[in-house]
Amino acid sequence: MELSFSPEESAFRDEVRQFIHDHLPHDVQKNMIEGREIGKQAIVDWQRKLNAKGWAVPHWPQAWGGKDWSPVMEYILLEELQAAPAPQPLPFNVSMVGPVIATFGSDAQKQKFLPATANIDIWWCQGFSEPGAGSDLAGLKTTARREGDFYIINGQKTWTTLAQYADWIFVLARTNPQAAKKQEGISFILVDMKTPGITVRPIQLIDGGHEVNEVWFDEVKVPAENLVGEENKGWDYAKFLLGNERTGIARVGASKQRLRRVRELAALERAGDGALIEAPWFREKLAEVDVDLKALEITQLRILSDARKSGKHGVPDPRSSILKIKGSEIQQATTELLMEVVGPLAMPFQGSGEPEDASNEMAIGPEDAAYAAPTYFNWRKISIYGGSNEIQRNIIAKAILGF
Amino acid sequence: MDFDYTDEQRLLADSVAKLFANRYGDFEKRKHYATLPGGFDRAVWAEYAEAGLLALPFGEDHGGFGGGPVETMIVMEQIGRALALEPYMANTIFAGAILRHSANHALRDMMAPKLAAGEAIIAVAHTERHSRYDLHDVTTAARRDGDDFVLEGDKTVVIGGDSADYLIVSARIEGGRRDRHGIGLFLVDANAPGVSRRGYKMQDLTPGAEISLASVRVPANHDLGGLPLLERAADEAIAAICAEAVGAMESLIAMTVDYMKTRKQFGVPIAVFQALQHRAVDMTVAAEQARSMAVYAALSAASDNAKERSEAIAMAKTAVSKAARFVGQQAIQLHGGIGVTMEYKAGHYFKRLTMLTMQFGDADHFLRRLAA
Numbered sequence: 001m002e003l004s005f006s007p008e009e010s011a012f013r014d015e016v017r018q019f020i021h022d023h024l025p026h027d028v029q030k031n032m033i034e035g036r037e038i039g040k041q042a043i044v045d046w047q048r049k050l051n052a053k054g055w056a057v058p059h060w061p062q063a064w065g066g067k068d069w070s071p072v073m074e075y076i077l078l079e080e081l082q083a084a085p086a087p088q089p090l091p092f093n094v095s096m097v098g099p100v101i102a103t104f105g106s107d108a109q110k111q112k113f114l115p116a117t118a119n120i121d122i123w124w125c126q127g128f129s130e131p132g133a134g135s136d137l138a139g140l141k142t143t144a145r146r147e148g149d150f151y152i153i154n155g156q157k158t159w160t161t162l163a164q165y166a167d168w169i170f171v172l173a174r175t176n177p178q179a180a181k182k183q184e185g186i187s188f189i190l191v192d193m194k195t196p197g198i199t200v201r202p203i204q205l206i207d208g209g210h211e212v213n214e215v216w217f218d219e220v221k222v223p224a225e226n227l228v229g230e231e232n233k234g235w236d237y238a239k240f241l242l243g244n245e246r247t248g249i250a251r252v253g254a255s256k257q258r259l260r261r262v263r264e265l266a267a268l269e270r271a272g273d274g275a276l277i278e279a280p281w282f283r284e285k286l287a288e289v290d291v292d293l294k295a296l297e298i299t300q301l302r303i304l305s306d307a308r309k310s311g312k313h314g315v316p317d318p319r320s321s322i323l324k325i326k327g328s329e330i331q332q333a334t335t336e337l338l339m340e341v342v343g344p345l346a347m348p349f350q351g352s353g354e355p356e357d358a359s360n361e362m363a364i365g366p367e368d369a370a371y372a373a374p375t376y377f378n379w380r381k382i383s384i385y386g387g388s389n390e391i392q393r394n395i396i397a398k399a400i401l402g403f
Numbered sequence: 404m405d406f407d408y409t410d411e412q413r414l415l416a417d418s419v420a421k422l423f424a425n426r427y428g429d430f431e432k433r434k435h436y437a438t439l440p441g442g443f444d445r446a447v448w449a450e451y452a453e454a455g456l457l458a459l460p461f462g463e464d465h466g467g468f469g470g471g472p473v474e475t476m477i478v479m480e481q482i483g484r485a486l487a488l489e490p491y492m493a494n495t496i497f498a499g500a501i502l503r504h505s506a507n508h509a510l511r512d513m514m515a516p517k518l519a520a521g522e523a524i525i526a527v528a529h530t531e532r533h534s535r536y537d538l539h540d541v542t543t544a545a546r547r548d549g550d551d552f553v554l555e556g557d558k559t560v561v562i563g564g565d566s567a568d569y570l571i572v573s574a575r576i577e578g579g580r581r582d583r584h585g586i587g588l589f590l591v592d593a594n595a596p597g598v599s600r601r602g603y604k605m606q607d608l609t610p611g612a613e614i615s616l617a618s619v620r621v622p623a624n625h626d627l628g629g630l631p632l633l634e635r636a637a638d639e640a641i642a643a644i645c646a647e648a649v650g651a652m653e654s655l656i657a658m659t660v661d662y663m664k665t666r667k668q669f670g671v672p673i674a675v676f677q678a679l680q681h682r683a684v685d686m687t688v689a690a691e692q693a694r695s696m697a698v699y700a701a702l703s704a705a706s707d708n709a710k711e712r713s714e715a716i717a718m719a720k721t722a723v724s725k726a727a728r729f730v731g732q733q734a735i736q737l738h739g740g741i742g743v744t745m746e747y748k749a750g751h752y753f754k755r756l757t758m759l760t761m762q763f764g765d766a767d768h769f770l771r772r773l774a775a
């Protein structure tokens with residue numbers, strides 16, 4: 001057993017840090033530290049820099065820009081990006097649709113989509129969830145009817161993250177309504193967002209921000225060549241996609257970054273006669289989260305190390321549900337701490353950019369105070385999406401109890 | 404020992420519930436009220452007055468009804484259920500308590516009837532950039548100049564401050580920043596020369612303000628009292644907040660349970676899943692415990708024994724804050740995605756509960772007071 005990284009791994013970590021230091025725009029980093037939105041262009045620009053360096057899609061097949069790295073190397077890159085903080089490569093592109101196309105897509109699809117996906121020349125969004133199909137994704141009702149060389153798609157997707165930025169959407173739709181099981185009869189189809197019949201409607205989230213949407217399909221005509229893999233096998237591809245999220249799901253680096261910020265702010269806030277950061281009761285609270293986070297970090301590394309030894313890179317480990325549960329709980333705990341640090345200054349609403357909310361232009365106290373409560377509110381989402389924490393517990397229950 | 408309402412109290416609860424059902428039953432109306440000047444609807448405020456709510460805690464000699472903390476609890480619980488925006492706690496309860504208990508009888512007898520009649524709104528400006536939740540941490544200065552005091556300083560996150568006609572400002576007459584003595588509570592005309600304010604909405608859409616005082620002159624006899632008076636009034640306000648939180652929690656739990664019974668996944672209502680049933684149970688347990696502590700706070704709030712009172716209030720605020728956080732978070736979780744949308748009411752309860760846990764101090768603050 002050995003806790004530290006190998007010399008090559010350490011050297012790689014230093015290289016990543018240096019790269020971020022040299023290339024990440026200062027304002028992007030500052031906005032991320034303080035919890036502000038950074039917008040589409042900053043994400044695209046940064047991913048293009050990573051892509052040019054060969055770091056946007058290291059886990060893809062080598063023919064399509066992959067690096068054949070160990071899981072630990074992938075982990076180091078993601079952790080360093082989160083810790084900086086820098087934008088992560090767009091998950092819809094690099095972790096979701098990219099690997100599906102690379103694994104199950106036709107050669108023509110690979111040629112057409114993979115390089116553009118790695119470089120965000122195409123911004124993808126994920127059209128899985130529907131109003132009636134959340135945790136029970138296989139209950140989806142959107143249909144794709146075959147007519148000659150086309151599919152005609154009808155239905156409604158919801159919670160579609162950043163559909164307002166997206167050029168393409170990958171959709172799960174029912175191609176065989178008569179299938180015996182609801183998981184059978186679903187297909188995985190790629191759809192150009194400019195196709196007539198698609199309507200995107202914003203959903204405002206609890207913090208006032210616009211990050212999710214409803215996407216409506218009304219007789220949307222899609223070339224049949226946009227079907228990925230086989231018709232009615234979409235559920236298998238979706239499961240592959242959802243199981244692919246292992247690396248980085250715990251977001252240890254992101255939590256480290258926010259705890260660092262908590263410490264910085266707690267040095268600025270006063271508690272009694274000293275700084276808050278000096279108050280023993282506050283240090284205990286921080287230490288408790290530190291302990292939890294350290295355990296998570298080592299758990300993550302153990303799982304990665306097993307994956308490396310077994311060579312089963314890319315095969316989901318049921319223990320990744322642990323990473324999702326603890327990772328989201330710890331991230332949420334860090335947002336609570338941050339809000340508690342700014343205390344009363346977290347209460348004023350600083351506006352969301354929506355006209356009716358533009359009531360307060362100036363931050364009160366440190367810049368982050370404006371975002372502390374909204375971030376805490378918004379971060380409740382991370383125990384809901386990507387398989388809710390209850391669903392993750394069901395997975396672990398099944399693994400340990402057998403039914 | 405008796406935990407029942409009297410017949411009058413039951414009538415009060417019914418009439419307040421009816422007022423809010425009319426005014427807030429349609430949740431869209433709340434959004435509209437928040438856009439009005441000052442952040443709430445004066446017509447609704449006038450109905451508070453008509454229903455006698457603004458006069459409730461004041462004595463008959465001030466045009467009031469002599470209601471006590473239990474009556475306050477009844478009203479605040481309904482405010483919590485309705486997610487009402489009006490500054491009832493800040494004005495009628497908090498500022499009202501400062502006036503009611505003030506030894507400055509002349510000023511009290513002049514202002515209390517105005518509050519009771521709904522002719523003026525007062526906000527208490529006590530929080531400063533670095534005071535956190537400590538009422539005695541005051542740097543705003545009150546310098547004696549002839550028959551006047553001259554106030555200098557900044558107050559932050561003044562609840563209800565946006566619409567107030569008058570402010571009660573805590574300011575330091577003498578002593579160091581955190582000395583318990585040497586603090587005055589000055590009644591200031593909110594439109595007096597040297598007072599500037601910037602109104603805004605809080606995270607829960609209720610109105611608040613930043614207030615600056617630049618060489619603001621107030622007559623020396625506009626000092627209502629010192630720190631003990633502020634602490635006593637704050638204790639009554641905290642008891643009120645506990646009741647508000649209980650109302651909000653119970654409504655939120657009812658909403659969540661309803662949702663669990665109607666939301667279907669995997670072919671069944673999600674209420675069928677035992678993990679979720681137990682979660683709803685834990686929320687209910689937390690809310691019941693919180694209600695007990697809100698009652699405890701209400702029954703202790705009027706005590707003249709400052710030590711006993713402040714200990715009871717600290718216990719109540721600790722327990723209620725913890726319950727509010729748990730219930731709020733779990734309600735969102737049990738709703739799934741819809742829980743984190745602006746459109747849906749559950750998220751607004753969650754935000755209000757979060758703000759209530761912070762007002763006058765969070766659970767950590769009061770735990771430390773208890774442990775000290």
Ligand SMILES: Cc1cc2nc3c(=O)[nH]c(=O)nc-3n(C[C@H](O)[C@H](O)[C@H](O)COP(=O)(O)OP(=O)(O)OC[C@H]3O[C@@H](n4cnc5c(N)ncnc54)[C@H](O)[C@@H]3O)c2cc1C
Pocket residue numbers: 125126127128129131133134135136158159160161162212381384385386387388389390391394666668669673676678679736737738739740741743
């Ligand atoms: C901010 C945000 C962004 C999102 N982005 C996307 C996106 O880009 N693309 C996309 O397709 N989807 C997206 N989603 C959707 C997300 O995946 C769903 O919200 C999630 O699957 C939960 O579904 P639901 O919201 O319908 O909740 P429901 O499934 O209705 O769940 C409600 C509650 O019931 C619990 N529950 C459900 N079933 C069980 C069970 N069997 N046992 C125990 N408890 C259970 C849940 O855990 C939850 O607490 C996003 C969601 C959010 C909030």
